[in-house]
Amino acid sequence: MAAPIDRAALLDRLRDTPQWDLVVIGGGATGLGVALDAAARGFTVALVEAEDFAKGTSSRATKLVHGGVRYLAQGNVSLVREALHERATLLANAPHIAQPLAFVLPAYRWWEPAFYGIGLKLYDALAGRRGLGATELLSAAKATAALPNLKQPRLAGGVRYWDGQFDDARLAVTLARTAVAQGAAVLNHCPAKGLLREEGQVRGVHVRDAETGERFTLRSRAVVNATGVWVDAVRDMDREPGAPARPPMVAPSQGVHVVVDRSFLPGENALIVPKTSDGRVLFAVPWLGKTLLGTTDAPRADLPIEPRATEEEIGFVLKEAAAYLTRAPQREDVQSVWAGLRPLVKPDDDAGSTKKISREHTVIVGRSGLVTVTGGKWTTYRAMAEDVMRRCFEAGLLPERGGGDATSSLRLVGAPAHAGGTLAQPPGEHLYGEDAAALRALPGAGHWLWRDGNGGFSEAMLRFAVRHEMARTVEDLLARRSRLLFLDAARAEALARPVAELLGQELGRPVPENEILAFESLARRYRGLPEAPAVQPSLRSA
Numbered sequence: 001m002a003a004p005i006d007r008a009a010l011l012d013r014l015r016d017t018p019q020w021d022l023v024v025i026g027g028g029a030t031g032l033g034v035a036l037d038a039a040a041r042g043f044t045v046a047l048v049e050a051e052d053f054a055k056g057t058s059s060r061a062t063k064l065v066h067g068g069v070r071y072l073a074q075g076n077v078s079l080v081r082e083a084l085h086e087r088a089t090l091l092a093n094a095p096h097i098a099q100p101l102a103f104v105l106p107a108y109r110w111w112e113p114a115f116y117g118i119g120l121k122l123y124d125a126l127a128g129r130r131g132l133g134a135t136e137l138l139s140a141a142k143a144t145a146a147l148p149n150l151k152q153p154r155l156a157g158g159v160r161y162w163d164g165q166f167d168d169a170r171l172a173v174t175l176a177r178t179a180v181a182q183g184a185a186v187l188n189h190c191p192a193k194g195l196l197r198e199e200g201q202v203r204g205v206h207v208r209d210a211e212t213g214e215r216f217t218l219r220s221r222a223v224v225n226a227t228g229v230w231v232d233a234v235r236d237m238d239r240e241p242g243a244p245a246r247p248p249m250v251a252p253s254q255g256v257h258v259v260v261d262r263s264f265l266p267g268e269n270a271l272i273v274p275k276t277s278d279g280r281v282l283f284a285v286p287w288l289g290k291t292l293l294g295t296t297d298a299p300r301a302d303l304p305i306e307p308r309a310t311e312e313e314i315g316f317v318l319k320e321a322a323a324y325l326t327r328a329p330q331r332e333d334v335q336s337v338w339a340g341l342r343p344l345v346k347p348d349d350d351a352g353s354t355k356k357i358s359r360e361h362t363v364i365v366g367r368s369g370l371v372t373v374t375g376g377k378w379t380t381y382r383a384m385a386e387d388v389m390r391r392c393f394e395a396g397l398l399p400e401r402g403g404g405d406a407t408s409s410l411r412l413v414g415a416p417a418h419a420g421g422t423l424a425q426p427p428g429e430h431l432y433g434e435d436a437a438a439l440r441a442l443p444g445a446g447h448w449l450w451r452d453g454n455g456g457f458s459e460a461m462l463r464f465a466v467r468h469e470m471a472r473t474v475e476d477l478l479a480r481r482s483r484l485l486f487l488d489a490a491r492a493e494a495l496a497r498p499v500a501e502l503l504g505q506e507l508g509r510p511v512p513e514n515e516i517l518a519f520e521s522l523a524r525r526y527r528g529l530p531e532a533p534a535v536q537p538s539l540r541s542a
């Protein structure tokens with residue numbers, strides 16, 4: 001098991017290291033993947049995250065590890081093949097938090113089983129020996145057995161195929177811990193406030209420890225901007241004095257998920273609707289003891305760290321689900337609702353060395369040497385990190401090292417030989433893999449703050465999160481170490497104070513009242529209720 005992680009010791013390293021090889025700004029899937037890849041190649045690496053790991057888009061995914069079957073319909077075979085490769089790699093390297101899942105596509109028109117079946121057989125063929133299970137055509141009776149709550153009238157049959165699912169925020173924290181185990185200094189609640197520029201070149205990052213207000217500068221040979229939808233704010237820090245602002249690189253699009261009771265999707269399979277009334281894909285996925293429904297896709301002009309789902313979006317998801325489910329969830333059945341911003345990349349304007357990689361993501365090396373990466377998806381974070389490293393080598397920012405493959409067989413911290421449970425079950429010890437024994441040894445292993453089936457969130461899990469997983473706030477604990485805010489926001493709100501009490505014990509200082517109030521207000525937002533006028537922490541004010 002990896003050793004506990006001491007924030008004070010990490011801060012000392014950040015302060016005392018005269019020069020890093022690489023500093024990464026942003027602790028979502030993309031930045032954490034880059035930090036891990038670089039550390040595994042033996043570079044000295046620091047990563048700073050303004051809020052918490054996966055606080056941005058990376059905790060708000062549909063939780064699918066997927067090849068992107070819809071890209072196949074667009075003829076983008078190489079993109080699908082690569083994502084299928086990454087799907088298998090992730091499932092092998094983190095079997096406690098990324099696992100196979102069967103999806104059933106219901107067919108209401110006679111030609112649909114054959115039509116979708118052919119495409120999905122091709123999907124299997126592209127996965128080759130890394131496939132997770134064979135696609136099968138289902139009769140109407142078998143489709144109903146697979147999805148017992150499916151609407152019967154006119155059901156012609158269905159198709160069952162395999163992809164994967166994961167716990168996104170816990171994977172992010174696991175990547176952070178693995179990067180630390182590989183020698184990286186990875187810090188949350190530490191925003192980048194500016195870039196150190198010398199002779200027109202980026203030579204480091206000015207950061208601020210949000211807990212103490214202390215500011216210091218990290219000198220570095222290469223700086224990677226992996227701030228998701230916020231990349232333009234960091235690119236703006238790279239502007240020559242007096243130069244006009246560049247047009248934004250990212251156009252955000254909002255996706256909303258709605259969480260309802262598991263009983264709305266009985267059985268072990270997920271439901272996929274390939275074409276909703278607005279032409280998108282809709283999923284109903286069994287996840288951590290609940291059913292997750294989503295998602296929508298709507299352009300947004302602003303970039304809030306906590307985007308709010310509109311009633312219209314919630315209504316859309318429920319309406320589309322109701323078209324397929326006999327017992328359909330109503331508005332009052334919604335236990336949590338959350339929104340995430342997808343970074344859609346506009347054509348690049350930077351006249352420096354630029355290149356659009358032939359995948360969904362984009363890597364740009366600006367004239368100043370600032371490397372910006374955005375777009376892509378969680379599933380391909382590892383391949384994206386390899387691309388970023390390749391660009392750093394090509395641009396001469398770092399000496400080429402470690403070959404092309406530092407992480408494909410690197411098992412993540414805690415990875416067991418075999419998963420001890422599924423991601424459809426309520427959260428429990430099985431999500432800790434090899435760390436479960438250490439978890440059990442902590443005080444409060446039998447004291448459940450929240451109980452669901454054989455799992456939930458125990459006092460020992462809370463203590464583990466603070467000591468080993470860098471949790472610093474009530475929100476870190478209830479939103480991203482346990483996923484209670486995303487599963488049942490009312491229960492998360494009710495737990496804010498008991499959690500703050502135990503967190504205070506672990507940190508050796510009381511949790512400020514305004515932090516508790518801010519979390520309770522946030523939980524009301526996830527319940528879809530109006531918030532109390534409490535202060536929400538934001539990227540800009542940090």
Ligand SMILES: Cc1cc2nc3c(=O)[nH]c(=O)nc-3n(C[C@H](O)[C@H](O)[C@H](O)COP(=O)(O)OP(=O)(O)OC[C@H]3O[C@@H](n4cnc5c(N)ncnc54)[C@H](O)[C@@H]3O)c2cc1C
Pocket residue numbers: 025026027028029030031048049050051052053054055056057058059060061062063064065066190191192193226227228229230234253254255256295340341342343374375376377378379380539
């Ligand atoms: C609705 C939705 C559903 C999705 N579903 C899936 C799915 O099922 N499967 C899949 O593979 N992909 C999915 N994706 C895509 C996937 O979630 C994203 O591609 C991925 O999370 C992006 O990660 P990121 O690290 O680039 O961005 P983020 O996760 O947003 O990380 C950027 C980080 O930078 C930090 N930051 C910003 N400014 C600063 C600063 N100044 N200093 C320090 N840190 C800063 C932010 O706090 C944030 O944590 C989905 C996306 C959306 C929107």
